Amino acid sequence: MIIIDNKIISDDIVEAQFVCDLTKCKGGCCEEGDAGAPLTEEELKEVENNYDAIKPYLTQEAINHVEKHGKYYHDQEFGWVTPVLPQDNEICAYAFREKNGLIKCAFEQAYNEGKIKWKKPISCHLYPIIAYRGKYGDYERLNYEPRKTLCSPACKLGKQLKVPVYQFLKEPLIRKYGEEFYSILEKVVASQEKEM
Structure with a gap:
């Protein structure tokens, strides 16, 4: 998981790949x-x-x-x-x-x-990122939760195009959390990739 300020971001948001395929869903x-x-x-x-x-x-x-x-x-x-x-x-x-x-x-x-x-x-x-408010404290959990059947074409297209979830959802992530949040997320991902 990645933690930025009071946001807990699941690894799937960085590792999974997803691009909406409206022609299918x-x-x-x-x-x-x-x-x-x-x-x-x-x-x-x-x-x-x-x-x-x-x-x-x-x-x-x-x-x-x-x-x-x-x-x-x-x-x-x-x-x-x-x-x-x-x-x-x-x-x-x-x-x-x-x-x-x-x-x-x-x-x-x-x-x-x-x-x-x-x-x-x-x-x-x-969507398919769902943000949950913390039950005990001021934090948010961001999870990747595509629908198994409905979103399977998007998961397939994401893999073909090699687009991680967080990149596909750059606009709404910035809209909700701001440019600085997204910039930090990109830097964390880049540093993790260097370590691999």
Whole structure:
């Protein structure tokens, strides 16, 4: 493991290889899971502030669900999460399916089109890294947790391209923890490789 400040980073994040292969998985992580996407307290405001801008991307079913049940809810196990549509295979309410079956995030689509400044929940952006808050103290554990079947094409593509998880997820790691954190991580990895 690697420890940087109060972050405990699993070896898999450095050693495993991963590159999303959307042609194969079709963005299935937006509908496969035990709850909606985890949201930080700060992100609740982003969801509220950006909802009107992303509403045109949503299905009518999603709009009805969100406006009846709320823009997020508190799950006993995962904390604040995005709503899911039980009648549509538990897909995130903020996702939409294109004709080719690819699932896209309404927040990210609006961001890419310059309509909002917030890309998407950091938990989604970081996946398949999952950050866990420490139960006893101020620290975070960062684990690599790809879904066995759904992410197998991404693991295969990552190996073909020889891209470690932390490099594939450079943008969200910097977004969450900052440039300095990522720079230190790169230096630690480089020093470990020299020792091998």
